[in-house]
Amino acid sequence: MSSQSSTRPPFIGFGMGLRPEHYTEILEGNPPIDWFEVISENFLVPGGKPLAILDQIVERYPVVMHGVSLSIASTQPLDMDYLQGLKTLAKRTDPKWISDHLCWTGVHGVNLHDLLPFPYTQEALDHICERINIVQDFLGRPFTLENVSSYVGFNNSEMTEWDFISEMSKRTGCWLLLDVNNVFVSSFNHDFDPLEFINGIPHDRVVQFHMAGHSDHETYIVDTHDAPVRDEVWELYKACLKRFGPVSTIIERDDNIPPLAEMLPELQKVRDIAYDVHPELKPKAA
Numbered sequence: 635m636s637s638q639s640s641t642r643p644p645f646i647g648f649g650m651g652l653r654p655e656h657y658t659e660i661l662e663g664n665p666p667i668d669w670f671e672v673i674s675e676n677f678l679v680p681g682g683k684p685l686a687i688l689d690q691i692v693e694r695y696p697v698v699m700h701g702v703s704l705s706i707a708s709t710q711p712l713d714m715d716y717l718q719g720l721k722t723l724a725k726r727t728d729p730k731w732i733s734d735h736l737c738w739t740g741v742h743g744v745n746l747h748d749l750l751p752f753p754y755t756q757e758a759l760d761h762i763c764e765r766i767n768i769v770q771d772f773l774g775r776p777f778t779l780e781n782v783s784s785y786v787g788f789n790n791s792e793m794t795e796w797d798f799i800s801e802m803s804k805r806t807g808c809w810l811l812l813d814v815n816n817v818f819v820s821s822f823n824h825d826f827d828p829l830e831f832i833n834g835i836p837h838d839r840v841v842q843f844h845m846a847g848h849s850d851h852e853t854y855i856v857d858t859h860d861a862p863v864r865d866e867v868w869e870l871y872k873a874c875l876k877r878f879g880p881v882s883t884i885i886e887r888d889d890n891i892p893p894l895a896e897m898l899p900e901l902q903k904v905r906d907i908a909y910d911v912h913p914e915l916k917p918k919a920a
Contacts (some may be wrong), residue, residue, distance in 0.1 A: 637884055643731050643809070643841050646696050648905050649884040650897065652682075657687055660694075661750035667695065667901065670849045671842075671884050674701040674734075678719040678898040685726075692727050698842070699724060700811075703745055704734035706765050706779065710741065719773050724773070730882075733811045736762075736799065741748070745785055749866040753788035754798040759805075765808040778841060780811035783819040783848075783857035796834030797821070803839045808826040810835065812881075813844035814874055815867050819857045832877050840878045845904060847873060860889035862900055868907065881907065 646866075647668025654676075659665065661905070670691060677688050691697070699721065717915070724732060737749040752758055770777050770870075781799060793801075803810055812835065821828035847861030864873075883904050885897060907914040 641804075642838060645880045646730055646882045648901055648908070649695075649882070650894075650901060651700075651884055651886045651888070652691065652697070653887065653891055655891045656894040661687070661690055665894055665898065667898075669696040669698070669730070669884075671698050671700045671886075672729075672734070674699045674720055675703055677717055677727075678716075682752045688727065691701050692909050694783070697727055697729050699727065699729040699732045700780075701732070701734040702749070702799055703739050704769070705739040706734060706736065706769070707750075708738040708740065709759065709761070709763055710743070712765060712768060714772070714844065721773055731778045731809060732773065732775070733780055733809075733842070735782050736802075737782045749782040751782070751784045751786060751788070754791040754795055757791060759798060759801060759896060763802055763805045766802070766808050770806065770808065776807055778809040778811050780813050780844065781816050782813070783816040783823075785854065785856070793890045794826075794831075794834065796831045798805045800836055802832055803836055808839075809841045810839045811844065812840045812874060812878070813846070814871050815844065815846040815848055816857055817865070818864075818867050818870055819848055819855050822855050827851055829873060832870070833875055835878075837878050840881055843871065843874060843883040844886050845883060858889065859886050863903075868903070871904075872907055872911055875908055880908065880912050880915055 649669035649671060650667055652672045654740040672688065677684055679685060720732060735749050738752060739745055739748065739750060766777060781795065799810065802808065816829050817831050821831060844861045845863050845867065847863055849856045849858045885901050885904065887897065
């Protein structure tokens with residue numbers, strides 16, 4: 635049984651990934667940020683300072699929950715204790731949606747702390763769809779999955795990544811988090827047209843965009859989240875806005891994290907581009 639839903643969650647604006655380096659700036663000020671994406675694993679604790687801070691942020695801003703260790707593509711059994719933790723945290727924070735990555739992250743009970751690829755086969759599709767349905771039924775809501783960047787391909791893949799994602803979403807009713815930088819990274823590494831990727835994704839299933847920086851090593855690029863968004867990714871963001879319409883967007887930064895005030899101009903660039911493509915989003919002057 636899937637948690638199919640035809641009503642896309644509402645547009646909630648332009649946000650940022652919540653990082654501990656910015657807690658003080660957020661709580662002591664009133665930064666012009668529409669919402670925050672919280673890393674679920676940082677708050678799967680019974681109490682303490684992290685949850686106390688999160689409670690204060692949730693009082694001021696909408697949030698979504700974003701996980702890094704569901705391991706939906708693994709052949710290991712789903713961790714039901716982990717899912718219960720997500721369900722409990724969701725009850726506390728009332729997230730607009732809950733997401734994780736389309737990948738596997740560990741084996742034999744060991745978390746490898748990486749987002750690992752798998753072949754795009756019918757067998758993998760059947761397996762992942764079954765697990766998505768379990769997750770959605772347990773959480774009682776549609777789940778959201780993100781495309782990851784990749785650096786190797788599989789000879790036994792039977793379809794493209796975008797065909798796999800499209801069919802997965804159709805079969806399970808899950809929502810999609812489109813990481814624009816990951817599309818660009820993978821397109822460079824595997825030599826495909828990123829526009830073919832975004833045009834192959836169902837336009838009505840995408841609820842969120844990620845924008846981030848990467849490291850260019852000339853013959854390959856790596857999704858590092860340690861630098862500002864590159865020009866090529868900004869151009870792809872414009873194409874995504876045209877394809878999918880107004881979609882809630884965040885800036886991700888996970889290394890070389892500057893003060894929040896220094897990141898706000900980049901967030902404003904996200905807004906400005908979205909307003910240019912969709913003028914109806916721009917707030918009317920008072």
